[in-house]
Amino acid sequence: MSLLNSVQELEKKYRLTANQRALLISDGSTTTLLEAFTGQTVLVKGxxxxxxRADARLASELQVEPKSEVSKRIVHLVSGGSSEILAYAISYTxxxxxxxxxxxDVQRTDIPIGKILxxxxIESRREIKEIGFIRDTHFKEIFGSECGMYRTYLIIHQNAPLMKIEEYFPLRSDEHYESSVGHRSRDE
Amino acid sequence: MSLLNSVQELEKKYRLTANQRALLISDGSTTTLLEAFTGQTVLVKGxxxxxxRADARLASELQVEPKSEVSKRIVHLVSGGSSEILAYAISYTxxxxxxxxxxxDVQRTDIPIGKILxxxxIESRREIKEIGFIRDTHFKEIFGSECGMYRTYLIIHQNAPLMKIEEYFPLRSDEHYESSVGHRSRDE
Known part of the structure; x- marks a missing residue:
């Protein structure tokens, strides 16, 4: 199934905007997209x-031995204009x-991954592995809403995963979303 | 100057939508972005x-000897839904x-470059060289408007340009645009 088909499946549950669809399926830099959408610089707040240490699942995704050392970085992508948090991202390298x-540069946590590359x-390609909706009480304090959408992707360099990235974006919490998406914890 | 600054400079002349800004500065696949924005499959019409043979300028841009053989491909990116022409693209490889x-696959002309890569x-990176406005009588029959915006970029692979791409997108022809952008021929 193509990514566009996956988005169309998601949209049977909750109607997305053009920008939200792009954030889910574009293979370009997320920071650059957010800068285009807001018209403002986007800052990375570590x-x-x-x-x-990679557990079995992460090791398999990153194609490394279990228990290998992995840099885990959690950042907020923040609008330089409004200070609004536009995305929450976790990278594993x-x-x-x-x-x-x-x-x-990865450990500095104030430079977007796209800019580091x-x-x-660095020549690379992005493989989007999963896109979807998610509801997480933790998002309430970040986005002001428990409802979000996410994607996970690999950045492949020299035929091996250089990074696995999880990105979370806010969605308006409304009745339609609540009833169609339901509750999931992020550890599911 | 960052790409976002370049867009902000352009916007002093003509106000762009969020989607138009993204088409100018994203380093992801243009076809994927257009699919996200329209919610429809985008087809490539050769x-x-x-x-x-590369002239001196193209040879310099592509880092090849002058008169080297270059595949030149011109395509329209067309909405699978409305059949509207969303972009006009020229690639030099x-x-x-x-x-x-x-x-x-490049010579087939019915597969988007992003999909071919x-x-x-293919692991690569995109270097955006120029973005701007353009007015071209030739666009009238393609887009229904003489007014457009464009970008040129290189796709770099193994430290050398694999492709130079020029993309043109329609803009609404209105008085504001007419007076601020003026007329240029595409060969300028």
Whole structure:
């Protein structure tokens, strides 16, 4: 099924705007898209940065050995104009695939991933793995709404995943969404 | 100057929509963006396909010897729903950088470039070189308006340009645009 078909399936539950559809299926930089949509600079606000050990599932997704070291970075993408939080993103990067310079920039947490790739002239391709709706009480304090949409994708470089990224975007909490999407926890 | 700054400069002359800004500055697949914006499949209609010799300027842009063989492909991106022409695109690809399989798919002219890159799992990065407004009598029959916006970019693969692409998108022809953008021929 094409990504457009997946979006059309989602839209049977909840009608998306053109911009929301683009955020789910574009293979370009998310920050650049958000800058185009808002007409404002988008800032990256680091929430946390840590080195974790890949569990079996993450190791399989990243094509590394289980328990390999992975840089986990959580950021908010924030409008430079309104200070509104436009997206919440988690990236997982196997340490063994990063040059020291690249690791340094990933760990800084104030540079968008797209800009890091551009600065280091990294050639890559993006494989979108999943798109969908999600409801999470945790989003209430971030987006002002428990209702969101998400996508997960891999950034492939030299035939191996350089990063796995999860992105979450707000949706208006309304009756239609509530009844059609229902509640899920993020750990499901 | 960042791309967002360039867009903000353009918007002093003519106010763009969020979608138009994204078409100018996104580094993702144009076809995918148009599919997201229209909610419909976007089809590629080949207009012409030929092998040309690179003149000095094109050779310099593509980093090949002058008079090298280049595949020139002109296509319309057409809405699968309304049959409206959403974009007009010209791509230039040095033959010497294409595998036979890749050359075959480029010359078919009915597959979007983004899809060709995906099918062949090509890792690349996009360098946007120029964005702007343009007025061209030739657009009248394509878009129903002489007024358009354009961008040119390189797709870089293995540290060399794999393609140079020019894309043109329609703008509403209105008094504001007419007076602020003025007339230019496409060969300027």
């Amino acid at each position: 929430r946390s940065q840590s080195i974790v 196997p340490i063994e695939r990063l040059s020291p310079a690249l690791l340094h 551009k600065m280091h002239k | 207009r012409s396909q030929s092998i040309v 040095p033959i010497e950088r294409l595998s036979p399989a890749l050359l075959h 995906k099918m062949h799992k």
